[in-house]
Amino acid sequence: MDILITFFAETLGMSGVWPLSFAYATCIGSLLGFVTVYAMFAIWMERKVAAHIQQRLGPMEVGGWHGWAQSPADALKLLFKEDIIPDGANKWLFWIAPAVVFCGVFAGFIAIPFAAGVQIVDINLGVFFIIAIASIEVVGVIMAGWASNSKYSLFGAVREAAQVVSYELPSATALLAPILVVGSFKLSDFNAYQAEHGWVLFANPFMWIALLCFFIASLAGCKRAPFDLPEAESELVSGFHTEYSGMRFSFFGLEEYVSMFVVSAITATLFLGGYTLPFNLLDVGNLPAPFHLIGVAVLVVKIFAVIFVQMWLRWTLPRMRVDQVMSLGYKYLLPWGLFAVAGTAIWQVWMEG
Protein backbone atom coordinates (compact mmCIF):
# COMPACT_ATOMS: atom_id res chain seq x y z
CA MET A 1 0.00 0.00 0.00
CA ASP A 2 2.70 2.48 1.01
CA ILE A 3 4.76 1.41 -1.97
CA LEU A 4 1.83 2.15 -4.27
CA ILE A 5 1.18 5.55 -2.70
CA THR A 6 4.81 6.59 -3.08
CA PHE A 7 4.79 5.20 -6.63
CA PHE A 8 1.79 7.31 -7.61
CA ALA A 9 2.98 10.38 -5.70
CA GLU A 10 6.64 10.46 -6.66
CA THR A 11 7.10 8.49 -9.85
CA LEU A 12 3.95 9.75 -11.56
CA GLY A 13 3.99 13.13 -9.80
CA MET A 14 0.46 13.12 -8.44
CA SER A 15 -0.65 15.27 -5.55
CA GLY A 16 -3.55 15.80 -3.18
CA VAL A 17 -5.93 12.87 -2.73
CA TRP A 18 -4.98 11.29 -6.04
CA PRO A 19 -2.08 9.03 -4.97
CA LEU A 20 -4.24 7.47 -2.22
CA SER A 21 -7.27 7.09 -4.49
CA PHE A 22 -5.25 5.52 -7.27
CA ALA A 23 -3.50 3.22 -4.81
CA TYR A 24 -6.86 2.01 -3.44
CA ALA A 25 -8.25 1.63 -6.95
CA THR A 26 -5.22 -0.44 -7.98
CA CYS A 27 -5.52 -2.65 -4.91
CA ILE A 28 -9.25 -3.23 -5.31
CA GLY A 29 -8.94 -3.81 -9.04
CA SER A 30 -6.18 -6.35 -8.66
CA LEU A 31 -8.04 -8.03 -5.78
CA LEU A 32 -11.18 -8.29 -7.93
CA GLY A 33 -9.14 -9.92 -10.66
CA PHE A 34 -7.52 -12.25 -8.15
CA VAL A 35 -10.89 -13.15 -6.62
CA THR A 36 -12.41 -13.95 -10.00
CA VAL A 37 -9.53 -16.18 -11.04
CA TYR A 38 -9.42 -17.78 -7.60
CA ALA A 39 -13.17 -18.47 -7.57
CA MET A 40 -13.01 -20.11 -11.00
CA PHE A 41 -10.12 -22.25 -9.87
CA ALA A 42 -11.83 -23.13 -6.58
CA ILE A 43 -15.05 -24.16 -8.35
CA TRP A 44 -13.04 -26.35 -10.72
CA MET A 45 -11.14 -27.77 -7.73
CA GLU A 46 -14.36 -28.42 -5.83
CA ARG A 47 -15.77 -30.35 -8.77
CA LYS A 48 -12.56 -32.32 -9.13
CA VAL A 49 -12.37 -33.13 -5.40
CA ALA A 50 -16.03 -34.15 -5.37
CA ALA A 51 -15.56 -36.27 -8.46
CA HIS A 52 -12.49 -38.10 -7.23
CA ILE A 53 -14.04 -38.75 -3.82
CA GLN A 54 -16.93 -40.35 -5.70
CA GLN A 55 -14.52 -42.15 -8.03
CA ARG A 56 -15.54 -40.04 -10.98
CA LEU A 57 -13.37 -37.79 -13.11
CA GLY A 58 -15.25 -34.50 -13.03
CA PRO A 59 -15.03 -32.00 -15.89
CA MET A 60 -12.70 -33.41 -18.54
CA GLU A 61 -13.72 -31.83 -21.83
CA VAL A 62 -13.55 -28.04 -21.88
CA GLY A 63 -10.12 -26.58 -22.57
CA GLY A 64 -8.17 -29.79 -22.91
CA TRP A 65 -6.16 -30.63 -19.82
CA HIS A 66 -8.61 -32.05 -17.24
CA GLY A 67 -11.27 -29.58 -18.25
CA TRP A 68 -9.46 -26.57 -16.80
CA ALA A 69 -11.60 -24.14 -18.80
CA GLN A 70 -14.90 -25.47 -17.43
CA SER A 71 -15.34 -22.61 -14.94
CA PRO A 72 -14.55 -19.77 -17.38
CA ALA A 73 -16.95 -21.39 -19.84
CA ASP A 74 -19.65 -21.57 -17.17
CA ALA A 75 -19.02 -17.96 -16.18
CA LEU A 76 -19.34 -16.92 -19.82
CA LYS A 77 -22.58 -18.87 -20.12
CA LEU A 78 -23.99 -17.23 -16.98
CA LEU A 79 -23.03 -13.80 -18.33
CA PHE A 80 -25.17 -14.32 -21.40
CA LYS A 81 -28.17 -15.78 -19.62
CA GLU A 82 -31.35 -13.87 -19.08
CA ASP A 83 -31.63 -12.00 -15.81
CA ILE A 84 -35.11 -12.89 -14.60
CA ILE A 85 -36.83 -10.90 -11.87
CA PRO A 86 -39.89 -12.83 -10.66
CA ASP A 87 -43.37 -11.30 -10.56
CA GLY A 88 -44.18 -9.73 -7.22
CA ALA A 89 -40.53 -9.56 -6.22
CA ASN A 90 -39.29 -6.50 -4.44
CA LYS A 91 -37.23 -5.35 -7.41
CA TRP A 92 -34.83 -3.05 -5.63
CA LEU A 93 -33.96 -5.50 -2.85
CA PHE A 94 -33.80 -8.36 -5.34
CA TRP A 95 -31.41 -6.33 -7.46
CA ILE A 96 -29.15 -5.18 -4.62
CA ALA A 97 -28.95 -8.43 -2.61
CA PRO A 98 -26.18 -10.19 -4.61
CA ALA A 99 -24.11 -7.02 -4.46
CA VAL A 100 -24.54 -6.77 -0.68
CA VAL A 101 -23.60 -10.42 -0.27
CA PHE A 102 -20.52 -10.13 -2.44
CA CYS A 103 -19.34 -6.77 -1.09
CA GLY A 104 -19.65 -7.96 2.50
CA VAL A 105 -17.34 -10.87 1.89
CA PHE A 106 -15.03 -9.04 -0.49
CA ALA A 107 -14.46 -6.28 2.06
CA GLY A 108 -12.78 -8.88 4.28
CA PHE A 109 -9.86 -8.88 1.84
CA ILE A 110 -8.94 -5.37 2.97
CA ALA A 111 -7.41 -6.66 6.19
CA ILE A 112 -5.85 -9.96 5.09
CA PRO A 113 -2.05 -9.78 5.33
CA PHE A 114 -0.83 -11.68 2.26
CA ALA A 115 2.79 -10.91 3.03
CA ALA A 116 4.85 -8.26 4.78
CA GLY A 117 3.57 -5.02 3.29
CA VAL A 118 1.13 -6.78 0.97
CA GLN A 119 -1.92 -5.72 2.93
CA ILE A 120 -4.28 -2.92 2.04
CA VAL A 121 -4.99 -1.66 5.55
CA ASP A 122 -3.47 -3.10 8.71
CA ILE A 123 -6.47 -2.49 10.97
CA ASN A 124 -5.89 -2.60 14.73
CA LEU A 125 -8.98 -4.78 15.19
CA GLY A 126 -8.26 -6.74 12.00
CA VAL A 127 -9.58 -10.10 13.25
CA PHE A 128 -12.93 -8.75 14.35
CA PHE A 129 -13.14 -6.45 11.35
CA ILE A 130 -13.10 -9.46 9.03
CA ILE A 131 -15.64 -11.40 11.10
CA ALA A 132 -17.91 -8.37 11.43
CA ILE A 133 -17.76 -7.31 7.79
CA ALA A 134 -18.32 -10.88 6.62
CA SER A 135 -21.54 -10.94 8.63
CA ILE A 136 -23.02 -8.31 6.30
CA GLU A 137 -23.37 -11.21 3.89
CA VAL A 138 -26.19 -12.55 6.09
CA VAL A 139 -28.15 -9.34 5.56
CA GLY A 140 -27.80 -9.83 1.82
CA VAL A 141 -28.96 -13.43 2.08
CA ILE A 142 -32.05 -12.42 4.04
CA MET A 143 -32.73 -9.62 1.55
CA ALA A 144 -32.44 -12.08 -1.33
CA GLY A 145 -34.74 -14.59 0.33
CA TRP A 146 -37.35 -12.05 1.30
CA ALA A 147 -37.33 -10.12 -1.97
CA SER A 148 -37.70 -13.20 -4.17
CA ASN A 149 -41.40 -13.63 -3.40
CA SER A 150 -40.90 -17.37 -3.14
CA LYS A 151 -41.55 -19.60 -0.16
CA TYR A 152 -38.44 -21.65 -0.74
CA SER A 153 -36.28 -18.55 -0.82
CA LEU A 154 -37.89 -17.26 2.35
CA PHE A 155 -37.34 -20.58 4.11
CA GLY A 156 -33.69 -20.45 3.13
CA ALA A 157 -33.33 -16.89 4.40
CA VAL A 158 -35.07 -17.71 7.70
CA ARG A 159 -32.82 -20.70 8.18
CA GLU A 160 -29.78 -18.52 7.55
CA ALA A 161 -31.07 -15.98 10.07
CA ALA A 162 -31.60 -18.74 12.62
CA GLN A 163 -28.20 -20.20 11.93
CA VAL A 164 -26.23 -16.99 12.03
CA VAL A 165 -26.28 -16.47 15.79
CA SER A 166 -25.46 -20.08 16.52
CA TYR A 167 -22.21 -19.96 14.58
CA GLU A 168 -21.12 -16.30 14.83
CA LEU A 169 -20.93 -16.56 18.61
CA PRO A 170 -18.72 -19.68 18.78
CA SER A 171 -16.46 -18.53 15.94
CA ALA A 172 -15.80 -15.18 17.59
CA THR A 173 -15.31 -16.89 20.96
CA ALA A 174 -12.90 -19.44 19.58
CA LEU A 175 -10.85 -16.71 17.93
CA LEU A 176 -10.30 -15.08 21.32
CA ALA A 177 -7.92 -17.90 22.25
CA PRO A 178 -5.18 -17.13 19.68
CA ILE A 179 -5.75 -13.44 20.35
CA LEU A 180 -4.94 -14.09 24.02
CA VAL A 181 -1.74 -15.86 23.03
CA VAL A 182 -0.54 -13.12 20.71
CA GLY A 183 -1.99 -10.29 22.75
CA SER A 184 -3.25 -8.34 19.76
CA PHE A 185 -6.14 -8.10 17.33
CA LYS A 186 -3.85 -6.83 14.61
CA LEU A 187 -3.29 -9.42 11.90
CA SER A 188 0.29 -8.34 11.16
CA ASP A 189 1.14 -8.97 14.82
CA PHE A 190 0.09 -12.59 14.39
CA ASN A 191 2.64 -13.03 11.62
CA ALA A 192 5.36 -11.32 13.63
CA TYR A 193 4.57 -13.47 16.69
CA GLN A 194 4.52 -16.70 14.69
CA ALA A 195 7.78 -15.89 12.91
CA GLU A 196 9.36 -15.68 16.33
CA HIS A 197 7.56 -18.32 18.41
CA GLY A 198 6.26 -20.82 15.87
CA TRP A 199 2.64 -21.56 15.02
CA VAL A 200 0.01 -20.39 17.47
CA LEU A 201 -1.54 -23.84 17.09
CA PHE A 202 1.34 -25.31 19.08
CA ALA A 203 1.37 -22.57 21.72
CA ASN A 204 -0.79 -24.63 24.08
CA PRO A 205 -3.08 -27.67 23.89
CA PHE A 206 -6.24 -25.55 24.11
CA MET A 207 -5.43 -24.14 20.66
CA TRP A 208 -6.46 -27.40 19.04
CA ILE A 209 -9.92 -27.08 20.59
CA ALA A 210 -10.11 -23.45 19.49
CA LEU A 211 -9.07 -24.37 15.94
CA LEU A 212 -11.62 -27.18 15.76
CA CYS A 213 -14.40 -24.92 17.10
CA PHE A 214 -13.51 -22.10 14.72
CA PHE A 215 -13.17 -24.44 11.75
CA ILE A 216 -16.61 -25.97 12.33
CA ALA A 217 -18.18 -22.56 12.95
CA SER A 218 -16.51 -21.13 9.84
CA LEU A 219 -17.98 -23.95 7.76
CA ALA A 220 -21.39 -22.81 8.95
CA GLY A 221 -20.37 -19.23 8.19
CA CYS A 222 -19.65 -20.13 4.58
CA LYS A 223 -22.95 -22.01 4.36
CA ARG A 224 -21.07 -25.12 3.31
CA ALA A 225 -22.14 -28.69 3.88
CA PRO A 226 -22.83 -30.09 6.43
CA PHE A 227 -24.27 -26.68 7.36
CA ASP A 228 -25.74 -25.70 3.99
CA LEU A 229 -29.25 -25.44 5.42
CA PRO A 230 -30.04 -22.10 3.73
CA GLU A 231 -29.42 -23.74 0.34
CA ALA A 232 -30.41 -27.35 1.08
CA GLU A 233 -31.10 -28.29 -2.53
CA SER A 234 -32.93 -31.48 -1.62
CA GLU A 235 -35.40 -29.57 0.55
CA LEU A 236 -35.56 -25.96 -0.65
CA VAL A 237 -34.70 -26.23 -4.38
CA SER A 238 -31.70 -24.02 -3.76
CA GLY A 239 -32.79 -21.88 -0.85
CA PHE A 240 -32.37 -18.13 -0.91
CA HIS A 241 -31.06 -18.01 -4.49
CA THR A 242 -33.79 -20.17 -6.00
CA GLU A 243 -35.19 -17.29 -8.05
CA TYR A 244 -31.86 -15.92 -9.21
CA SER A 245 -30.48 -16.50 -12.66
CA GLY A 246 -27.61 -15.44 -14.84
CA MET A 247 -24.93 -13.17 -13.47
CA ARG A 248 -26.78 -12.44 -10.22
CA PHE A 249 -26.87 -16.15 -9.46
CA SER A 250 -23.17 -16.46 -10.17
CA PHE A 251 -22.48 -13.76 -7.57
CA PHE A 252 -23.89 -16.06 -4.89
CA GLY A 253 -21.61 -18.85 -6.08
CA LEU A 254 -18.68 -16.44 -6.15
CA GLU A 255 -19.55 -15.28 -2.64
CA GLU A 256 -19.43 -18.81 -1.25
CA TYR A 257 -15.93 -19.43 -2.55
CA VAL A 258 -14.66 -15.98 -1.61
CA SER A 259 -15.94 -16.40 1.94
CA MET A 260 -14.21 -19.79 2.05
CA PHE A 261 -11.01 -18.00 1.11
CA VAL A 262 -11.49 -15.34 3.77
CA VAL A 263 -12.20 -17.74 6.65
CA SER A 264 -9.34 -19.97 5.50
CA ALA A 265 -7.10 -16.91 5.48
CA ILE A 266 -8.13 -16.20 9.09
CA THR A 267 -7.47 -19.82 10.03
CA ALA A 268 -4.08 -19.78 8.31
CA THR A 269 -3.05 -16.44 9.76
CA LEU A 270 -4.28 -16.99 13.31
CA PHE A 271 -3.42 -20.65 13.81
CA LEU A 272 -1.17 -21.91 11.05
CA GLY A 273 1.60 -19.35 10.95
CA GLY A 274 0.27 -16.93 8.32
CA TYR A 275 2.80 -16.22 5.60
CA THR A 276 5.76 -17.45 7.65
CA LEU A 277 7.41 -20.73 6.80
CA PRO A 278 7.43 -23.57 9.36
CA PHE A 279 10.28 -23.15 11.88
CA ASN A 280 10.88 -19.79 10.18
CA LEU A 281 13.23 -21.49 7.70
CA LEU A 282 13.28 -18.33 5.64
CA ASP A 283 12.46 -15.06 7.37
CA VAL A 284 9.78 -14.15 4.84
CA GLY A 285 8.69 -11.09 6.78
CA ASN A 286 12.03 -9.30 6.45
CA LEU A 287 13.00 -10.12 2.87
CA PRO A 288 13.76 -7.31 0.38
CA ALA A 289 11.02 -5.97 -1.84
CA PRO A 290 10.24 -8.50 -4.59
CA PHE A 291 11.04 -11.58 -2.49
CA HIS A 292 8.47 -10.94 0.20
CA LEU A 293 5.97 -12.13 -2.40
CA ILE A 294 7.16 -15.61 -1.36
CA GLY A 295 4.96 -14.95 1.67
CA VAL A 296 1.94 -14.67 -0.62
CA ALA A 297 2.72 -18.09 -2.05
CA VAL A 298 3.15 -19.61 1.42
CA LEU A 299 -0.13 -18.14 2.65
CA VAL A 300 -2.01 -19.22 -0.47
CA VAL A 301 -0.69 -22.77 -0.08
CA LYS A 302 -1.90 -22.84 3.53
CA ILE A 303 -5.25 -21.35 2.55
CA PHE A 304 -5.75 -23.97 -0.14
CA ALA A 305 -4.88 -26.71 2.34
CA VAL A 306 -7.68 -25.45 4.61
CA ILE A 307 -10.03 -25.09 1.63
CA PHE A 308 -9.25 -28.65 0.64
CA VAL A 309 -10.25 -29.86 4.11
CA GLN A 310 -13.49 -27.88 3.79
CA MET A 311 -14.24 -29.54 0.46
CA TRP A 312 -13.23 -32.93 1.79
CA LEU A 313 -15.62 -32.53 4.73
CA ARG A 314 -18.39 -31.31 2.45
CA TRP A 315 -18.29 -34.47 0.37
CA THR A 316 -18.03 -36.68 3.44
CA LEU A 317 -20.81 -35.57 5.76
CA PRO A 318 -24.53 -35.37 5.08
CA ARG A 319 -26.47 -32.18 5.85
CA MET A 320 -27.50 -31.60 9.46
CA ARG A 321 -30.98 -30.77 10.65
CA VAL A 322 -31.77 -27.26 11.88
CA ASP A 323 -32.03 -28.38 15.51
CA GLN A 324 -28.74 -30.26 15.21
CA VAL A 325 -27.01 -27.10 14.00
CA MET A 326 -28.51 -25.14 16.89
CA SER A 327 -27.48 -27.69 19.49
CA LEU A 328 -24.02 -27.96 17.95
CA GLY A 329 -23.59 -24.20 18.11
CA TYR A 330 -24.97 -23.58 21.59
CA LYS A 331 -24.31 -26.83 23.46
CA TYR A 332 -20.98 -27.87 22.00
CA LEU A 333 -19.05 -25.16 20.15
CA LEU A 334 -19.79 -22.24 22.47
CA PRO A 335 -18.86 -23.99 25.78
CA TRP A 336 -15.79 -25.57 24.26
CA GLY A 337 -14.77 -22.23 22.72
CA LEU A 338 -15.12 -20.61 26.14
CA PHE A 339 -13.20 -23.52 27.66
CA ALA A 340 -10.38 -22.94 25.16
CA VAL A 341 -10.32 -19.21 25.99
CA ALA A 342 -10.30 -19.85 29.74
CA GLY A 343 -7.66 -22.56 29.39
CA THR A 344 -5.48 -20.32 27.26
CA ALA A 345 -5.84 -17.47 29.72
CA ILE A 346 -4.79 -19.69 32.64
CA TRP A 347 -1.97 -21.19 30.57
CA GLN A 348 -0.72 -17.73 29.62
CA VAL A 349 -0.62 -16.61 33.25
CA TRP A 350 0.73 -19.87 34.67
CA MET A 351 3.15 -21.24 32.11
CA GLU A 352 4.39 -18.13 30.34
CA GLY A 353 4.64 -16.20 33.61
Added chain:
Amino acid sequence: MGSVREYFSSIANGLGSAAKGMGVTLRHFTSEPHITVQYPRETKPIPPTYRGMHILEQDKCIDCGLCAKACPVDCIEIEAEHHGRVLEWTKFSIDYKKCIFCEFCIPPCPVDCIHMTTEFELATESPDDMVEDMLTWTGLRPQDQAKLEGKTKPKAPAAKPAAGGGGDDLRSRVAAMMAKKKAEKED
Protein backbone atom coordinates in the same frame (compact mmCIF):
# COMPACT_ATOMS: atom_id res chain seq x y z
CA MET B 1 -24.50 -38.18 35.68
CA GLY B 2 -26.04 -40.08 32.82
CA SER B 3 -26.60 -36.95 30.78
CA VAL B 4 -23.02 -35.83 31.36
CA ARG B 5 -21.74 -39.13 30.06
CA GLU B 6 -24.13 -38.79 27.14
CA TYR B 7 -22.77 -35.32 26.37
CA PHE B 8 -19.17 -36.43 26.23
CA SER B 9 -19.88 -39.67 24.43
CA SER B 10 -21.83 -37.73 21.80
CA ILE B 11 -18.77 -35.53 21.24
CA ALA B 12 -16.56 -38.60 20.92
CA ASN B 13 -19.13 -40.21 18.64
CA GLY B 14 -19.43 -37.17 16.41
CA LEU B 15 -15.71 -36.56 16.06
CA GLY B 16 -15.00 -40.28 15.68
CA SER B 17 -17.60 -40.86 12.99
CA ALA B 18 -16.56 -37.71 11.12
CA ALA B 19 -12.92 -38.84 11.23
CA LYS B 20 -13.88 -42.33 10.10
CA GLY B 21 -15.97 -40.93 7.25
CA MET B 22 -13.17 -38.63 6.20
CA GLY B 23 -10.84 -41.62 6.19
CA VAL B 24 -13.18 -43.44 3.85
CA THR B 25 -13.50 -40.49 1.48
CA LEU B 26 -9.74 -39.93 1.55
CA ARG B 27 -9.17 -43.53 0.58
CA HIS B 28 -11.57 -43.09 -2.33
CA PHE B 29 -9.92 -39.79 -3.23
CA THR B 30 -6.39 -41.13 -3.31
CA SER B 31 -6.29 -44.82 -4.09
CA GLU B 32 -9.49 -46.13 -5.63
CA PRO B 33 -9.53 -46.11 -9.45
CA HIS B 34 -12.20 -44.05 -11.14
CA ILE B 35 -15.09 -45.98 -12.58
CA THR B 36 -16.28 -43.58 -15.25
CA VAL B 37 -15.44 -44.07 -18.91
CA GLN B 38 -14.67 -41.12 -21.19
CA TYR B 39 -17.46 -42.26 -23.44
CA PRO B 40 -17.06 -41.00 -26.99
CA ARG B 41 -13.35 -41.78 -26.89
CA GLU B 42 -13.47 -45.04 -24.97
CA THR B 43 -16.32 -47.47 -24.44
CA LYS B 44 -16.87 -50.35 -22.12
CA PRO B 45 -16.80 -53.76 -23.82
CA ILE B 46 -20.27 -54.52 -25.18
CA PRO B 47 -21.47 -58.10 -24.58
CA PRO B 48 -21.97 -60.03 -27.85
CA THR B 49 -25.59 -60.75 -26.92
CA TYR B 50 -26.33 -57.01 -26.63
CA ARG B 51 -29.56 -56.07 -28.38
CA GLY B 52 -28.74 -53.08 -30.53
CA MET B 53 -29.74 -51.96 -33.99
CA HIS B 54 -30.97 -54.60 -36.44
CA ILE B 55 -29.25 -55.88 -39.53
CA LEU B 56 -30.95 -57.59 -42.46
CA GLU B 57 -29.40 -60.16 -44.76
CA GLN B 58 -31.50 -59.10 -47.67
CA ASP B 59 -30.50 -61.85 -50.11
CA LYS B 60 -31.70 -64.46 -47.63
CA CYS B 61 -34.97 -62.74 -46.76
CA ILE B 62 -38.10 -64.26 -48.25
CA ASP B 63 -40.54 -61.49 -47.30
CA CYS B 64 -42.61 -63.75 -45.06
CA GLY B 65 -43.42 -60.94 -42.65
CA LEU B 66 -43.11 -63.08 -39.55
CA CYS B 67 -40.78 -60.61 -37.88
CA ALA B 68 -43.29 -57.83 -38.43
CA LYS B 69 -46.06 -60.00 -37.01
CA ALA B 70 -44.01 -60.91 -33.97
CA CYS B 71 -43.19 -57.30 -33.24
CA PRO B 72 -45.18 -56.16 -30.18
CA VAL B 73 -45.03 -52.49 -31.19
CA ASP B 74 -45.46 -52.83 -34.96
CA CYS B 75 -42.29 -51.06 -35.90
CA ILE B 76 -41.26 -53.23 -38.87
CA GLU B 77 -42.69 -52.46 -42.28
CA ILE B 78 -41.98 -54.73 -45.24
CA GLU B 79 -42.97 -54.26 -48.85
CA ALA B 80 -41.76 -56.37 -51.75
CA GLU B 81 -43.18 -57.66 -54.99
CA HIS B 82 -42.88 -61.37 -55.64
CA HIS B 83 -41.82 -62.65 -59.05
CA GLY B 84 -41.90 -66.28 -58.16
CA ARG B 85 -39.00 -66.65 -55.80
CA VAL B 86 -37.36 -63.46 -56.93
CA LEU B 87 -38.24 -60.44 -54.84
CA GLU B 88 -38.47 -56.87 -56.02
CA TRP B 89 -37.84 -54.92 -52.85
CA THR B 90 -39.44 -51.60 -52.11
CA LYS B 91 -39.31 -51.34 -48.35
CA PHE B 92 -37.96 -52.95 -45.19
CA SER B 93 -37.83 -50.34 -42.48
CA ILE B 94 -37.67 -50.38 -38.70
CA ASP B 95 -39.03 -47.43 -36.79
CA TYR B 96 -36.64 -46.91 -33.87
CA LYS B 97 -39.03 -44.46 -32.30
CA LYS B 98 -41.21 -47.45 -31.54
CA CYS B 99 -38.71 -50.30 -31.26
CA ILE B 100 -38.26 -51.60 -27.72
CA PHE B 101 -35.29 -53.86 -28.57
CA CYS B 102 -37.09 -56.95 -27.28
CA GLU B 103 -35.54 -59.25 -29.86
CA PHE B 104 -38.93 -60.94 -30.53
CA CYS B 105 -38.41 -60.39 -34.27
CA ILE B 106 -35.30 -62.56 -34.40
CA PRO B 107 -36.51 -66.12 -33.49
CA PRO B 108 -39.53 -66.32 -35.85
CA CYS B 109 -37.42 -65.80 -38.97
CA PRO B 110 -37.46 -69.07 -40.93
CA VAL B 111 -34.32 -68.22 -42.90
CA ASP B 112 -32.42 -66.54 -40.08
CA CYS B 113 -31.90 -63.32 -41.99
CA ILE B 114 -32.58 -60.62 -39.36
CA HIS B 115 -30.13 -60.11 -36.51
CA MET B 116 -29.37 -57.60 -33.83
CA THR B 117 -26.00 -55.90 -33.76
CA THR B 118 -24.20 -54.23 -30.87
CA GLU B 119 -24.71 -50.84 -32.51
CA PHE B 120 -26.35 -48.60 -29.90
CA GLU B 121 -25.54 -45.05 -31.00
CA LEU B 122 -28.87 -44.38 -32.64
CA ALA B 123 -29.29 -40.72 -31.77
CA THR B 124 -30.49 -38.54 -34.63
CA GLU B 125 -31.14 -34.88 -35.08
CA SER B 126 -34.74 -35.31 -36.17
CA PRO B 127 -37.42 -37.90 -35.35
CA ASP B 128 -37.89 -38.59 -39.06
CA ASP B 129 -34.36 -39.97 -39.24
CA MET B 130 -35.22 -42.61 -36.68
CA VAL B 131 -37.00 -44.75 -39.24
CA GLU B 132 -34.07 -46.80 -40.46
CA ASP B 133 -34.03 -48.35 -43.91
CA MET B 134 -32.72 -51.89 -43.65
CA LEU B 135 -32.43 -52.52 -47.37
CA THR B 136 -29.09 -52.85 -49.14
CA TRP B 137 -30.76 -52.46 -52.52
CA THR B 138 -34.22 -51.74 -53.87
CA GLY B 139 -35.88 -53.08 -56.94
CA LEU B 140 -34.18 -55.78 -58.94
CA ARG B 141 -30.46 -56.35 -59.09
CA PRO B 142 -28.89 -57.41 -62.42
CA GLN B 143 -28.64 -60.98 -61.20
CA ASP B 144 -32.33 -60.93 -60.21
CA GLN B 145 -33.13 -59.64 -63.66
CA ALA B 146 -31.06 -62.45 -65.13
CA LYS B 147 -32.89 -64.93 -62.92
CA LEU B 148 -36.25 -63.63 -64.05
CA GLU B 149 -35.27 -63.88 -67.68
CA GLY B 150 -33.81 -67.32 -67.10
CA LYS B 151 -37.13 -68.40 -65.61
CA THR B 152 -38.77 -68.30 -68.98
CA LYS B 153 -36.37 -71.01 -70.11
CA PRO B 154 -37.39 -74.55 -69.17
CA LYS B 155 -34.76 -75.14 -66.55
CA ALA B 156 -32.42 -72.47 -65.35
CA PRO B 157 -30.97 -72.55 -61.86
CA ALA B 158 -28.82 -69.55 -62.88
CA ALA B 159 -25.65 -68.50 -61.24
CA LYS B 160 -25.64 -68.16 -57.49
CA PRO B 161 -26.14 -64.58 -56.44
CA ALA B 162 -22.71 -63.20 -55.89
CA ALA B 163 -23.34 -59.54 -55.23
CA GLY B 164 -23.90 -58.31 -51.72
CA GLY B 165 -21.04 -60.46 -50.51
CA GLY B 166 -23.10 -63.64 -50.60
CA GLY B 167 -21.33 -66.62 -49.11
CA ASP B 168 -19.03 -64.85 -46.62
CA ASP B 169 -19.66 -65.22 -42.93
CA LEU B 170 -22.20 -63.19 -41.04
CA ARG B 171 -19.69 -61.47 -38.82
CA SER B 172 -17.92 -59.66 -41.63
CA ARG B 173 -21.26 -58.83 -43.19
CA VAL B 174 -22.43 -57.22 -39.94
CA ALA B 175 -19.20 -55.30 -39.75
CA ALA B 176 -19.57 -54.09 -43.32
CA MET B 177 -23.17 -53.11 -42.79
CA MET B 178 -22.42 -51.25 -39.59
CA ALA B 179 -19.59 -49.42 -41.32
CA LYS B 180 -22.00 -48.45 -44.07
CA LYS B 181 -24.58 -47.20 -41.58
CA LYS B 182 -21.88 -45.23 -39.75
CA ALA B 183 -20.71 -43.66 -42.99
CA GLU B 184 -24.30 -42.73 -43.83
CA LYS B 185 -24.71 -41.14 -40.43
CA GLU B 186 -21.60 -39.05 -40.84
CA ASP B 187 -22.75 -37.70 -44.21
